[in-house]
Amino acid sequence: xxxxxxxxxxxxxxxxxxxxxxxxxxxxxxxxxxxxxxxxxxxxxxxxxxxxxxxxxxxxxxxxxxxxxxxxxxxxxxxxxxxxxxxxxxxxxxxxxxxxxxxxxxxxxxxxxxxxxxxxxxxxxxxxxxxxxxxxxxxxxxxxxxxxxxxxxxxxxxxxxxxxxxxxxxxxxxxxxxxxxxxxxxxxxxxxxxxxxxxxxxxxxxxxxxxxxxxxxxxxxxxxxxxxxxxxxxxxxxxxxxxxxxxxxxxxxxxxxxxxxxxxxxxxxxxxxxxxxxxxxxxxxxxxxx
Amino acid sequence: xxxxxxxxxxxxxxxxxxxxxxxxxxxxxxxxxxxxxxxxxxxxxxxxxxxxxxxxxxxxxxxxxxxxxxxxxxxxxxxxxx
Numbered sequence: 001x002x003x004x005x006x007x008x009x010x011x012x013x014x015x016x017x018x019x020x021x022x023x024x025x026x027x028x029x030x031x032x033x034x035x036x037x038x039x040x041x042x043x044x045x046x047x048x049x050x051x052x053x054x055x056x057x058x059x060x061x062x063x064x065x066x067x068x069x070x071x072x073x074x075x076x077x078x079x080x081x082x083x084x085x086x087x088x089x090x091x092x093x094x095x096x097x098x099x100x101x102x103x104x105x106x107x108x109x110x111x112x113x114x115x116x117x118x119x120x121x122x123x124x125x126x127x128x129x130x131x132x133x134x135x136x137x138x139x140x141x142x143x144x145x146x147x148x149x150x151x152x153x154x155x156x157x158x159x160x161x162x163x164x165x166x167x168x169x170x171x172x173x174x175x176x177x178x179x180x181x182x183x184x185x186x187x188x189x190x191x192x193x194x195x196x197x198x199x200x201x202x203x204x205x206x207x208x209x210x211x212x213x214x215x216x217x218x219x220x221x222x223x224x225x226x227x228x229x230x231x232x233x234x235x236x237x238x239x240x241x242x243x244x245x246x247x248x249x250x251x252x253x254x255x256x257x258x259x260x261x262x263x264x265x266x267x268x269x270x271x272x273x274x275x276x277x278x279x280x281x282x283x284x285x286x287x288x289x290x
Numbered sequence: 291x292x293x294x295x296x297x298x299x300x301x302x303x304x305x306x307x308x309x310x311x312x313x314x315x316x317x318x319x320x321x322x323x324x325x326x327x328x329x330x331x332x333x334x335x336x337x338x339x340x341x342x343x344x345x346x347x348x349x350x351x352x353x354x355x356x357x358x359x360x361x362x363x364x365x366x367x368x369x370x371x372x
Contacts, residue, residue, distance in 0.1 A: 084362075085358075085361070087365075088361060088362055088364075088365030088366075089362060089365050104355075108351060108352070108355055111348070111351060112348045112351065112352065115344040115345070115347055115348045116344065116345070116348055225344075225347075
C-alpha cells in the first residue's frame with residue numbers, strides 16, 4: 001500500500017521521537033517536521049492529508065504527557081477556577097485561581113487565531129525552504145527575548161505565586177497571543193510563549209512553567225479537534241504508524257519536560273537560539289544550493 | 291459622564307448581549323453549510339456544503355468569555371470587614 005510505504009514504522013518512530021522533543025524544546029516541532037523529511041529524502045510533505053493525520057496522534061500523545069506531568073497543578077488550577085466562579089471574584093491570595101484565569105485569557109487569543117488561521121498559514125508557508133528560514137528567525141526571537149528581558153524582583157518561593165503576582169491580564173493575553181507565531185512552521189510555540197514570559201518579567205524557570213501549562217489545552221484541543229480524521233477514512237493505513245509515532249512522542253516528551261524543567265532552573269534560552277540560528281542558516285543554504 | 295456604577299452595568303449588559311450573540315453565531319456556523327450562511331459572515335461561500343466548525347468553536351469560545359466577564363463584573367461589591 002502506498003500510504004504504508006510513505007510512513008513506515010521506523011519512520012513513524014523517528015518522527016514521533018523528534019516530535020516529542022521539538023514540541024517542548026523551544027525549537028519548533030512543525031519546522032522540524034517540515035525540513036526533516038526533505039533532509040532525509042523522505043517523500044513526506046506537511047500538507048499531505050495522511051501526514052497531518054499522523055501528526056494529530058503525536059500531538060495528542062504530547063498533550064497527554066504534559067497533562068500527566070502537571071496533573072496535580074491542573075487539579076489545583078481547576079479547583080481555583082471553580083472557586084473564583086462560585087465567589088464571583090479572585091481572592092487576593094488565591095494564586096491558583098489567578099493562574100487559572102491567566103491560562104484562560106492566554107489560551108483564548110492563541111486558540112481563536114489558531115482556529116481561524118492555521119490552515120491558511122500552513123498552506124502559505126508549506127515549503128521546507130520557508131520553514132528553515134523561520135527556524136533561523138525563531139533563533140533571533142529567542143536571542144532577542146533574552147537580551148530584552150525584564151528582570152523583575154523574585155519575592156515568592158512558590159512558582160505559581162510568582163507567576164500570578166508578576167503577570168497582569170494584559171501580559172497573559174500577550175503571552176498567549178505570542179503562541180500564535182507557532183502557526184508558521186519554523187516558529188516554536190513554547191519558544192514564543194517563553195520569550196513573552198521573559199519580556200513580561202518572568203524568570204526562565206517561571207516562563208517555561210507558564211509556557212508548558214499554556215501549551216497543554218491548545219495542543220490537546222487542536223489534536224482532539226482533528227481526532228475524527230484519524231478515526232475516519234483519512235486514517236486508513238496510517239493508524240498503526242500513528243500509534244507507534246504517538247508512543248515514541250510520549251516517551252520523548254516525558255523525558256524532554258523533565259529535562260527542561262530542571263534545565264530552566266538555572267539556564268537560559270541562548271543554546272536553543274544558537275541551535276535554531278545555525279540549523280536555519282545551514283539548511284537554508286543547503287536547500288538553496290540543492 | 292456616567293458614574294462608575296452605571297458604567298460597570300453598561301459594560302455588563304454589552305458583554306451579556308455580545309456573549310449571547312456570539313454563541314448564537316457559533317450555533318449558526320455549526321448547523322448551516324457555507325452557502326447557507328448570511329453573506330456578511332466570514333466563510334460564506336456560494337455552492338459550498340462545507341460546515342465551518344472551527345469558526346463556530348471560535349465564536350462560542352468568545353461568547354463564553356464575554357459571559358464569564360459579565361459574571362465577574364456584575365458580582366456584588368464586597369465591603370471590607372470591620
